[in-house]
Amino acid sequence: MIFDIFLLQQVINGLSIGFVYALMAIGFTLIFGVLNVVNFAHGEVYTIGAFIGLMVITALAPPLVAVVPLVLAAGALSGVGLERLAFRPFRRFTDEASQKSRAMREATLLSSLAVSIIAREIMMHLFGGDMQGVPSDYLLQRPVAIGPIMVATGSLVIFATSAVMLGALQFLLYRTQTGLGIRAVSNNQLGARYVGIDTDRTIVTTFAVGSMLGATAGILVGLYDGAISPHMGFAPGVKAFVAMVMGGLSSIPGAVACALLLGVSESIATEFLSSGWKDLITYSLLVITLVFFPQGIFGHGRERA
Amino acid sequence: MDVNVPDARILPSSTALPASATAWRGRQIFWTVVLLAVVFGAVPAAITATGSSYLAQIAITAMIFVILSASLNHITGTAGLLSIGHAAFYGIGAYAAALLSTKLGLPFIVTLPAAGLIAAFVGFLVAMPTMRLVSIYFAVATLGIGEMIYVILLNWVDLTRGPMGIRGIPPIELFGWQANTLLSRYMAVAVIAVVCVWVLHRLTHSYYGNALRALREDDQCADSMGIDVVRLKVEAFVVSTFFAGVAGALLSHTSAYIAPDNFRFMESILILAMVVVGGMGSLPGAVVGALFMIVLPEALRDIGDYRMIAVGATMFLSILLLPKGMLAEGASLAFVRRAFARGWTTMSGGTPVGWK
Amino acid sequence: MTDANTILSIDGLTRRFGGLLAVSDVTATIKQGELVGLIGPNGAGKTTLFNLITGFTPPSSGTVRFAGRDVTGLKPWQIARMGMGRTFQNLRVFPNMTVFDNVSVGAVGSFGQSPWRALFNGGAQSRAVSARSWEALERVGLADVAGEIAANLSYGKRKYLEIARALATAPRLLILDEPAAGLNDTETAELADFIRRLHAEGVTVLLVEHDMGLVMNSCSRVIVLASGRKIADGTPEQVQRDPAVLEAYLGVEDDAA
Ligand SMILES: Nc1ncnc2c1ncn2[C@@H]1O[C@H](COP(=O)(O)OP(=O)(O)O)[C@@H](O)[C@H]1O
Ligand SMILES: [Mg+2]
Numbered sequence: 001m002i003f004d005i006f007l008l009q010q011v012i013n014g015l016s017i018g019f020v021y022a023l024m025a026i027g028f029t030l031i032f033g034v035l036n037v038v039n040f041a042h043g044e045v046y047t048i049g050a051f052i053g054l055m056v057i058t059a060l061a062p063p064l065v066a067v068v069p070l071v072l073a074a075g076a077l078s079g080v081g082l083e084r085l086a087f088r089p090f091r092r093f094t095d096e097a098s099q100k101s102r103a104m105r106e107a108t109l110l111s112s113l114a115v116s117i118i119a120r121e122i123m124m125h126l127f128g129g130d131m132q133g134v135p136s137d138y139l140l141q142r143p144v145a146i147g148p149i150m151v152a153t154g155s156l157v158i159f160a161t162s163a164v165m166l167g168a169l170q171f172l173l174y175r176t177q178t179g180l181g182i183r184a185v186s187n188n189q190l191g192a193r194y195v196g197i198d199t200d201r202t203i204v205t206t207f208a209v210g211s212m213l214g215a216t217a218g219i220l221v222g223l224y225d226g227a228i229s230p231h232m233g234f235a236p237g238v239k240a241f242v243a244m245v246m247g248g249l250s251s252i253p254g255a256v257a258c259a260l261l262l263g264v265s266e267s268i269a270t271e272f273l274s275s276g277w278k279d280l281i282t283y284s285l286l287v288i289t290l291v292f293f294p295q296g297i298f299g300h301g302r303e304r305a
Numbered sequence: 306m307d308v309n310v311p312d313a314r315i316l317p318s319s320t321a322l323p324a325s326a327t328a329w330r331g332r333q334i335f336w337t338v339v340l341l342a343v344v345f346g347a348v349p350a351a352i353t354a355t356g357s358s359y360l361a362q363i364a365i366t367a368m369i370f371v372i373l374s375a376s377l378n379h380i381t382g383t384a385g386l387l388s389i390g391h392a393a394f395y396g397i398g399a400y401a402a403a404l405l406s407t408k409l410g411l412p413f414i415v416t417l418p419a420a421g422l423i424a425a426f427v428g429f430l431v432a433m434p435t436m437r438l439v440s441i442y443f444a445v446a447t448l449g450i451g452e453m454i455y456v457i458l459l460n461w462v463d464l465t466r467g468p469m470g471i472r473g474i475p476p477i478e479l480f481g482w483q484a485n486t487l488l489s490r491y492m493a494v495a496v497i498a499v500v501c502v503w504v505l506h507r508l509t510h511s512y513y514g515n516a517l518r519a520l521r522e523d524d525q526c527a528d529s530m531g532i533d534v535v536r537l538k539v540e541a542f543v544v545s546t547f548f549a550g551v552a553g554a555l556l557s558h559t560s561a562y563i564a565p566d567n568f569r570f571m572e573s574i575l576i577l578a579m580v581v582v583g584g585m586g587s588l589p590g591a592v593v594g595a596l597f598m599i600v601l602p603e604a605l606r607d608i609g610d611y612r613m614i615a616v617g618a619t620m621f622l623s624i625l626l627l628p629k630g631m632l633a634e635g636a637s638l639a640f641v642r643r644a645f646a647r648g649w650t651t652m653s654g655g656t657p658v659g660w661k
Numbered sequence: 662m663t664d665a666n667t668i669l670s671i672d673g674l675t676r677r678f679g680g681l682l683a684v685s686d687v688t689a690t691i692k693q694g695e696l697v698g699l700i701g702p703n704g705a706g707k708t709t710l711f712n713l714i715t716g717f718t719p720p721s722s723g724t725v726r727f728a729g730r731d732v733t734g735l736k737p738w739q740i741a742r743m744g745m746g747r748t749f750q751n752l753r754v755f756p757n758m759t760v761f762d763n764v765s766v767g768a769v770g771s772f773g774q775s776p777w778r779a780l781f782n783g784g785a786q787s788r789a790v791s792a793r794s795w796e797a798l799e800r801v802g803l804a805d806v807a808g809e810i811a812a813n814l815s816y817g818k819r820k821y822l823e824i825a826r827a828l829a830t831a832p833r834l835l836i837l838d839e840p841a842a843g844l845n846d847t848e849t850a851e852l853a854d855f856i857r858r859l860h861a862e863g864v865t866v867l868l869v870e871h872d873m874g875l876v877m878n879s880c881s882r883v884i885v886l887a888s889g890r891k892i893a894d895g896t897p898e899q900v901q902r903d904p905a906v907l908e909a910y911l912g913v914e915d916d917a918a
Binding site: 504507508511512513514515516518519522523525526527528529530531532533534537540544586634635638639649656657658659660661 | 715717736737738741742747749753755756757759762766769771774778779780784786787790791794795807808810830
């Protein structure tokens with residue numbers, strides 16, 4: 001019985017990690033959907049979210065609920081800037097050879113990587129390479145008893161925020177004109193342009209939305225862990241990327257499900273393995289998934305001839 | 306005796322294609338001599354003249370990365386399988402060489418090929434299940450496998466000493482001759498790098514290379530031309546990981562110390578950046594890209610802490626301004642055909658075509 | 662059936678996609694030296710039959726024999742190497758390779774490739790590949806653009822490039838999937854001439870077409886497919902008079918491609 005409760009606790013911890021991955025994975029998926037390109041700078045958006053949140057907290061000491069909108073705004077802004085800088089310039093190559101050229105595709109991928117290096121280095125300069133502590137008033141580590149189990153306030157805040165954001169995203173995608181645009185461009189960019197959708201604007205919006213989710217994930221984890229550093233975005237970025245691919249690249253529910261799966265299995269794995277080995281679980285899951293589901297679990301088959 | 310016989314509709318293959326003209330032969334010798342003179346003449350001369358160990362160190366690093374970049378170009382640029390875990394195979398080679406020489410006392414002449422073969426064997430094991438993956442799925446699989454290998458290097462403390470790394474790896478030594486000075490170390494590494502690049506050059510600039518490029522362009526279509534797609538992809542991956550392993554052995558034996566952090570994800574990305582900045586699919590580009598990305602940060606040392614920003618910015622600008630790389634594939638292939646007399650000339654005087 | 666001259670024979674070939682019978686119990690043979698047309702309205706199952714023959718799609722049932730061997734279930738490259746050359750309905754040249762290199766891939770495929778040969782003794786084979794590729798380019802009249810990047814060719818020229826690439830495999834049977842799609846009337850007529858000339862030079866051709874005209878004017882024998890079934894097989898005159906064919910094409914005679 002003791003064991004079961006313990007396991008349950010780990011599952012809950014894992015779910016909160018999983019939701020963080022999920023928030024990031026959705027950003028990846030949305031952006032991959034409209035552009036067919038991986039955004040390597042997504043992890044930096046997460047870091048920016050955390051630092052902006054921290055700056056706001058130390059400068060203004062506002063109530064926690066007021067931090068979130070500011071982080072959202074910062075996320076949206078960095079998403080728009082990222083798109084302008086790293087992605088838009090490459091859309092000028094529209095001839096057939098360029099479109100089919102792998103060199104071109106990989107160039108776009110690396111442009112976001114280059115921007116992410118620049119962003120990370122600038123943050124190193126501004127904030128230093130070390131961990132920054134979070135003022136203890138804002139730490140989300142207080143345990144709350146729910147029946148027999150103890151849950152950190154951070155987990156609860158992550159659950160609540162994720163629920164709100166997923167709901168809002170669902171509303172945006174399926175109930176608004178903007179969402180219709182995003183879905184249309186994801187489906188078929190050329191077709192969407194023919195029916196009069198402003199694809200450039202849709203792409204920018206997608207970056208803004210995806211980055212808002214990523215930045216929020218960053219500040220939540222920062223407050224939960226109590227430490228913020230310029231390198232913090234790397235690991236969750238890779239995990240979220242993995243979740244997106246396992247989910248089949250273009251499926252948001254798939255990405256969320258796989259992100260939760262990764263979070264929970266990591267959290268349970270720490271019970272059996274020393275923490276150094278826990279990442280092995282994530283990557284083994286990834287490789288096994290790809291061997292058995294070459295298009296991800298929720299992906300589509302490849303068309304022939 | 307030229308290829309293009311305008312009115313003969315069907316050329317019997319025995320008479321069709323001439324040996325290259327002497328002019329081409331001359332040009333081949335010219336370019337070969339220039340390249341060898343730079344690698345074995347100018348660079349060592351500069352190292353000797355300045356007596357700078359710093360310069361020698363950069364030259365050695367640059368040569369190692371030339372091998373890494375050229376080998377990644379083989380699988381990612383030529384065969385079109387985007388690998389973002391190349392550093393892991395570099396790491397396997399480095400650890401293989403380090404352990405074989407420190408634990409078993411094996412000489413360099415054994416550890417060098419062994420490092421390549423072990424990395425290639427792991428590459429083979431990785432390739433078998435992942436080769437049917439397409440596009441980004443393959444890339445992510447290599448990412449996952451690369452990170453798995455990193456986690457193993459970091460945590461299998463009994464074998465790898467974990468984050469402490471391995472120290473005291475003996476320097477390059479051949480039948481009693483030891484590369485004790487930095488200059489001799491550079492020379493040894495340069496010889497091996499030249500051999501590696503030469504092998505990749507023969508593979509890339511041939512009809513075999515054309516088959517690899519066909520996989521990249523459209524593997525289903527190549528399949529229906531009689532190309533054994535899976536076998537070719539596995540071969541390309543194995544060749545590429547073999548050379549990554551060789552590069553790892555060189556790192557071990559020239560730096561005496563290795564640690565898992567030398568082989569992380571960012572290192573894979575750095576190698577990929579070399580290939581992209583140089584020009585995907587272009588072997589000369591991969592070489593130039595490696596030199597550029599190694600020399601640039603060093604050239605920018607004066608701006609101190611800002612140099613990584615400058616590296617990122619340079620990478621960004623070069624991708625933005627030259628998205629096909631400094632030496633784009635098409636131009637590079639044409640250059641190699643002409644400068645190294647690898648192609649067939651046509652009577653109409655147009656660009657050389659095909660491969661010898 | 663087992664005539665020594667038979668190059669391709671398919672027997673009871675069937676392919677289901679879920680509940681849909683895309684190809685249903687098709688039996689046919691092609692003899693060496695023939696120029697056979699395979700026609701049928703859009704959605705008749707021509708491309709599917711094509712993919713069954715070339716090994717791209719496994720059949721639900723039935724067999725394919727090619728050059729005296731049962732090739733059912735073999736990989737496309739194995740069948741291709743036995744001498745089956747093909748083109749694609751929607752052009753699939755290798756866009757970033759030169760015209761010559763495109764064609765050479767067909768020749769490399771049929772000669773076989775190995776890294777050892779590229780390293781140590783490629784001379785003789787490279788010579789053979791080069792000669793074969795050059796010959797194929799001259800046959801389709803693209804020798805003067807051999808050094809161009811394929812993506813820069815016009816649509817019509819890329820069609821011929823695809824044919825040259827298939828010819829470079831030295832095919833014992835050449836299968837063309839809707840080669841006239843996207844061409845105007847003049848270009849189609851030129852293509853018909855070209856195909857007849859290839860046939861006269863001894864190439865066995867299976868011409869899969871949607872457009873009746875091209876096939877009726879060039880082929881000595883025509884197989885008609887409708888809703889996945891073979892409904893006619895005979896000379897153009899016989900087929901044109903066949904009531905089943907008329908019915909299948911009724912009202913779809915002049916639809917746009
Ligand atoms: N991969 C597939 N999955 C499901 N249905 C298919 C597939 N390929 C073809 N079909 C169906 O099979 C039928 C025959 O198609 P196809 O062979 O392309 O015809 P054609 O080439 O004669 O126009 C069509 O109804 C088509 O929708
Ligand atoms: Mg069709």
